Amino acid sequence: MRMVEYFYLIAMDNKLTITSDDPILQTLNFKPYRSKTERRVIPFMPAPSEPQFMDITTPWGAVLTARSGDFLISEIDKPNDFWPIDAVIFEESYVLIRPGYCIKKAVTLLTPLTEVTEGDPDVMVTVVSMEGAVTVRAGDFCLAKGVKGEVWAYPKEKIEHVMMPAG
Numbered sequence: 001m002r003m004v005e006y007f008y009l010i011a012m013d014n015k016l017t018i019t020s021d022d023p024i025l026q027t028l029n030f031k032p033y034r035s036k037t038e039r040r041v042i043p044f045m046p047a048p049s050e051p052q053f054m055d056i057t058t059p060w061g062a063v064l065t066a067r068s069g070d071f072l073i074s075e076i077d078k079p080n081d082f083w084p085i086d087a088v089i090f091e092e093s094y095v096l097i098r099p100g101y102c103i104k105k106a107v108t109l110l111t112p113l114t115e116v117t118e119g120d121p122d123v124m125v126t127v128v129s130m131e132g133a134v135t136v137r138a139g140d141f142c143l144a145k146g147v148k149g150e151v152w153a154y155p156k157e158k159i160e161h162v163m164m165p166a167g
Contacts, residue, residue, distance in 0.1 A: 016116070017126040017133075018143065020151045024116060030109035030145055037162040040079050041094070041102040042072045058083040060155045062134035070131075073102070075162075086130045092147045107166050109145040110154060113138040127153040 018024065044066045046052055052068040059081040066072060066084035071094075074082035085094070093106035113136070117123040121139020129152035136153045144154040 016123060017128060018116065018151060019128045020130075020145075020149050022151075025145065025149075025151070028111045028115055028143065030111045030143075032107045032166040033110050033159070033163040034107055034166040035104035035162055036164050038076060038097065038101055038103050040074045040076055040082075040100060041090075041096070042082075042100070044068060044070045044072055044084065054084075056082065056084055058134075060134075060136075060153075062132070062136075062153070064129070064131035064134070066131070076101075084131050086150075089130065089146060089148060089150060106147045108154075108163070110142045110159070110163070112156070113141050113143050113153070116143065125153075127151055129153075 044054065046054075046068055054066045055063055056066055056072070057063050059075075059078065062083075064084050067086075069087040071085045071087065071090040072082040073085050074080070093104055094102040095105045096102050113125050114121055116125060117138045121137065123138045124135050125138050125141075126133050126135040127141075127143065130150050131152075134153050140156055141153045142156055142159065144152050146152075
């Protein structure tokens with residue numbers, strides 16, 4: 001049985017989950033993209049007496065966890081719609097261009113999640129990122145892979161607005 005067939009069978013039972021160490025990642029046709037968008041950035045640095053983590057509902061509806069030292073990223077025109085980025089990943093992936101603003105310098109690898117579901121856009125796929133798990137409809141999202149092999153669900157509707165092919 002091919003790996004894609006195996007994961008498709010799992011998806012038919014609504015149990016498809018992808019993690020950064022998943023063998024399926026080796027079989028996918030990722031393409032490189034670069035961000036063309038400047039974003040706002042705020043470090044998440046709670047006081048020692050405050051909770052050291054915060055659950056955040058992202059603009060795309062996922063609930064992810066920011067930990068002390070992580071960074072909160074948002075689009076410039078929507079500063080209250082942010083998402084967390086692990087501190088190590090931020091340092092390796094982004095560059096501050098002026099106080100409070102950054103641009104992603106690293107290449108992001110993208111592939112449609114429908115590549116995992118053999119073209120079925122209606123399969124729900126759970127993608128486990130460093131900040132938490134999110135379950136999305138395959139037809140609405142791509143699978144993204146970053147500088148450390150980390151994965152996350154990337155909304156398809158954002159690609160043309162914030163990304164450009166890198167190569």
